[in-house]
Amino acid sequence: MFKVAKMIHFNYGHRLLGGHDKCSHLHGHSARVEIEMASAKLNAKGMVVDFFDIKRTIGEWIDRNLDHKMILWSKDPLAKLLKKAGEPVVLVGENPTAEMLARWIFRQARAMKLPVSKVTLWENQDSCAVFEA
Numbered sequence: 001m002f003k004v005a006k007m008i009h010f011n012y013g014h015r016l017l018g019g020h021d022k023c024s025h026l027h028g029h030s031a032r033v034e035i036e037m038a039s040a041k042l043n044a045k046g047m048v049v050d051f052f053d054i055k056r057t058i059g060e061w062i063d064r065n066l067d068h069k070m071i072l073w074s075k076d077p078l079a080k081l082l083k084k085a086g087e088p089v090v091l092v093g094e095n096p097t098a099e100m101l102a103r104w105i106f107r108q109a110r111a112m113k114l115p116v117s118k119v120t121l122w123e124n125q126d127s128c129a130v131f132e133a
Contacts (some may be wrong), residue, residue, distance in 0.1 A: 096127035
């Protein structure tokens with residue numbers, strides 16, 4: 001099995017509902033996502049996938065949809081207020097945890113037909129969540 005990985009950096013804000021102490025307040029992260037691709041065979045270029053193609057597809061999706069966005073659960077009472085104020089809010093169907101974001105990025109990469117095998121989302125230097133096939 002051949003594997004390659006690409007790191008993509010982005011910034012986002014969120015808060016978690018349900019009694020998460022500090023994390024129940026609006027706060028931000030300088031995140032790093034490692035997207036691992038795997039294939040038993042190399043393509044015509046001799047690669048699992050070209051790093052440029054990773055950046056051009058899922059990297060651009062992250063830039064457009066997650067970077068410098070406030071990611072909130074649609075149940076969050078602040079969501080409507082922030083949207084009304086013109087803030088860049090992205091609403092999701094559950095608590096916007098690192099685990100949820102890793103799974104979301106994984107599924108988006110799969111939808112783009114990338115051979116993604118694992119996504120690791122670091123929300124800071126020493127805390128990460130992993131979603132893999």
